[in-house]
Amino acid sequence: MMRMPTGPGETGKVMEDAEQEAARRAAEAGQEAVVEAPVDSEAIEAAAAARALIRGRRQWPLPKQADPTAPLLTVENLRTHFKLESGWVKAVDGVSFRLDDGEALGLAGESGCGKTTTALSLVRLLPSNARIRKGSSIDLFGIDLVPKTEDQLRRYRWREISIVFQGAMNALNPVRRIGEQIAEPIEVRLGLTQDVARKRAAELLELVGIPRQRAAAYPHELSGGMRQRTMIAMALACDPAIVIGDEPTTALDVMVQAQILELLERLRRDLGLSLILITHDLSVIAETCDKTLIMYAGKVAEEGPVSRIFTAPRHPYTQKLLGAFPNIHADRRSLETIPGSPPDLRNPPAGCRFNPRCPAAMDICREVEPPEVVYPDGVRVACHLHVAGRDGAVGVTSADVVGWHRQLPVIEAPGVPAVASAGVAEPPGPGSQP
Amino acid sequence: MSPSYLGRKVLQAIATLVFVVILNFMLFRLMPGSPERILLRNPHLDAQSIAAARARFGLDKPLLPLEISVDPPSLKVNPDSQFLAYLQTTASGDLGLSFEFRGESVTEVIGVRFWPTIILIGLAELIAIVVGLTLGSAAGWKRGGTLDRVGNGISLILYSMPYFVIGMPLIIIFAAGLGWFPTSGMLSPGAQYQSPIDQLLDFARHLVLPLATVSLGLIGGYSILMRSSIIETRGEDYVTTARAKGLKDRSILRDHAFPNALLPTVTVIAINLGYVVAGAITAEIVFNWPGLGTLTVDALAARDYPVLQGIFLLISVAVILANLGADLIYGRLDPRVRA
Structure with a gap:
């Protein structure tokens, strides 16, 4: 196998050569394993069992139109654009990913890369000038949310997908008691009586480590960490399938941050939650998530298991991003920066959107948009350095991404009886053989 | 509300009152000319x-x-x-003797004119608060919608018009033209009433046009104020939280946006209420309403200093009380200031 002319290590200086070599070997090994291993039907069955187990814990039935065997969430070719007087801002432009029951996905990237827009598009909590374009699909339990009207979509808000905003800021209503605010969705959305809702709110407060007497407190009477806990308790009110954390620890000090992450981790394990964590703090993702999705300028740069992305980043942007992050174990004093700034999304650069800032940019990067390829270790990357057919990479069109994912029998839900661990399946379709 | 907050606000009001009483004495003694x-x-x-x-x-x-x-x-x-x-x-309670109305005490003179003004302006404020705040919040909530464009346009026109400009067309159309309502006064001159109800009806007929005038003028201001407050609130994170909770649009407005948007308007409205006793001078003049507004103008024309001094004191007290009321209401509405 030929060594790539411009490998990840040479561009990013992130990894030592030896590490890089090891990563490459691992990739090769993975490829070999995959080539030999057929689709593991047992693993798929085990995953289905785990899914059924997690869904069996639901206190409320699945939505009527739900397909119980469908994956929790598949997002395909999501394009969310904002209309300005000067044109359309393509904030999210063709993002696909999948979230399984009990899984934690970290969305990362620079400010303005579209990570929050991606997450908020799921329940359409977008400003009025935003449009989710035709061809996008957001399937929750197999129900496409994109064509739903605002009124139909409300059924899914909070009951299926809830959001932990930055509670330390202004996400809690300053003039209402926190107990009331937690009880509100229980009363209004689940139709329970006020007494039951208040009681449940008190239980939720205790669950997140706040004494139930504090239900009578107003947000300003609580510390930042307590407010964030309150936000989490509120997000759990209707026993949702997915909790989105929108920078849930950003405004908190490090100790409180750690407590909040621990709390989220515990709740995920105990309640079988699926998490989507939006953050620019990569260490948060490393600590809490199974998978990470690195976005750049409204597109997926790289996606895959946290263990792979953090040790062997393939996209030059991921490498730069990791290099720009302090590592307390390393000797390096100065952090790297990524020169330049993200592009104007009204008029993104032709070809790869990262090309003006990419140290490894080639001619093709300025002309052709890089297609997404999938490696056998489960990492998906959109970069011309990674070509289908090399190192076991398989080309995926956007339509295949989900199809490919459907083969992936990985559910790593802590607290659920161990299921087939990362037995990566061979992606179907032509071009799967190098 | 903590007793200390309450106590502090009451003490502040008393201190202001003492200052005003002293100022009221000084001001009129500093004027040139001998009384x-x-x-x-x-x-x-x-x-x-x-x-x-x-x-x-x-x-x-x-x-x-x-x-x-x-x-x-x-x-x-x-x-x-x-x-x-x-x-x-x-x-x-003795404010001296009026120069103009000889023999009558200032308290009597003011007392006669007090209630007409209180009824006119008080009712107008009540109507304007309900209509203005509703209109303003509905317009601001659907910013750029039909209601907002039409409503805000009308509000701006009303807000920019003095009372006599609103009142005169009303007189021309509804009093002089259609003859539905009397042109001026509070009761028909020389009328003999069969019963108190007749008198009340006559009073009501006289009240309609001035009340409409003052209400319309106030609605413009309150609606513009509430609209901008709602627009500001609409972008707050807790409104997004409420949307994320899957609440209906109406409940988000009613339970989350409105209570917060109300806070900045309470102060303005309460201070405005203090001027209820001052009367809407131009409106009272246009409709020849026998209230404190017309009394002020008459007293000024006649250089009736004791009466002016009395009115001055009354307005000051009302404004101080309204401010105290604003602080107390604010304390009830916003838990953050109760501490």
Whole structure:
């Protein structure tokens, strides 16, 4: 196998050569394993069992139109654009990913890369000038949310997908008691009586480590960490399938941050939650998530298991991003920066959107948009350095991404009886053989 | 609300009141010209008459209870001073005698004019608060919608029009033209009423146009204020939280946006309420409404200082009380200020 002319290590200086070599070997090994291993039907069955187990814990039935065997969430070719007087801002432009029951996905990237827009598009909590374009699909339990009207979509808000905003800021209503605010969705959305809702709110407060007497407190009477806990308790009110954390620890000090992450981790394990964590703090993702999705300028740069992305980043942007992050174990004093700034999304650069800032940019990067390829270790990357057919990479069109994912029998839900661990399946379709 | 917050606000109000009472005394004594000259309106008075007048109105007494002089250094105590007399009489509700309405006390003169104004402006404020806040929040919530464009346009026009500009077309159309309502006054002159209900109906017919005038003017202002407050609130994170909770649009507005948007408007409205007693002078003049507004104008024209002084004191007290009310209401609405 030929060594790539411009490998990840040479561009990013992130990894030592030896590490890089090891990563490459691992990739090769993975490829070999995959080539030999057929689709593991047992693993798929085990995953289905785990899914059924997690869904069996639901206190409320699945939505009527739900397909119980469908994956929790598949997002395909999501394009969310904002209309300005000067044109359309393509904030999210063709993002696909999948979230399984009990899984934690970290969305990362620079400010303005579209990570929050991606997450908020799921329940359409977008400003009025935003449009989710035709061809996008957001399937929750197999129900496409994109064509739903605002009124139909409300059924899914909070009951299926809830959001932990930055509670330390202004996400809690300053003039209402926190107990009331937690009880509100229980009363209004689940139709329970006020007494039951208040009681449940008190239980939720205790669950997140706040004494139930504090239900009578107003947000300003609580510390930042307590407010964030309150936000989490509120997000759990209707026993949702997915909790989105929108920078849930950003405004908190490090100790409180750690407590909040621990709390989220515990709740995920105990309640079988699926998490989507939006953050620019990569260490948060490393600590809490199974998978990470690195976005750049409204597109997926790289996606895959946290263990792979953090040790062997393939996209030059991921490498730069990791290099720009302090590592307390390393000797390096100065952090790297990524020169330049993200592009104007009204008029993104032709070809790869990262090309003006990419140290490894080639001619093709300025002309052709890089297609997404999938490696056998489960990492998906959109970069011309990674070509289908090399190192076991398989080309995926956007339509295949989900199809490919459907083969992936990985559910790593802590607290659920161990299921087939990362037995990566061979992606179907032509071009799967190098 | 904590007792300390309440106590602090009440103390502040009392301190302001004391200051206003003193200022009220000083201000009118600082004015040029001697009161007895204005009082008697005769340049050829003899010294005896002037002295008699001074004695009658207590002007022969020294002004202040303490007189401090620097050169030569001295301190004089006056047990019987104008200031103490003023404090005593004011405290007992005696505001002196009117120059214009001879023999009548200022309290009586003001008392007669007090209720018409309170009813007119009070009702107008009530209507304007309900309509203005509703209109403003509905318009701001659907910013750029039909209601917002039309409603806000109308509000701006109303807000920019003085009362007499709103009132005169109303008189021309509904009083002079259609003859639905009387043009002026509070009751039909010389009317004999069969029953109190007849009188009330007559009063109501007279009230409609001035009430409409003042309400319309106030609605414009309140609606513009509430609209901008709602627009600001709409972008707050807790409104996004409420949306994320899957609440209906109406409940988000009613339970989350409105209570917060109300806070900045409460202060403005409460201070406005303080001026209820001042009356809407131009509106009262246009409709010849026998309230405190017309009284102020009459008193100014006649240089009726005691009456003006009384009105001044009354307005000050009302504004202070309204401010106190604003603080207390604010404390109820916003838990953050209760501490």
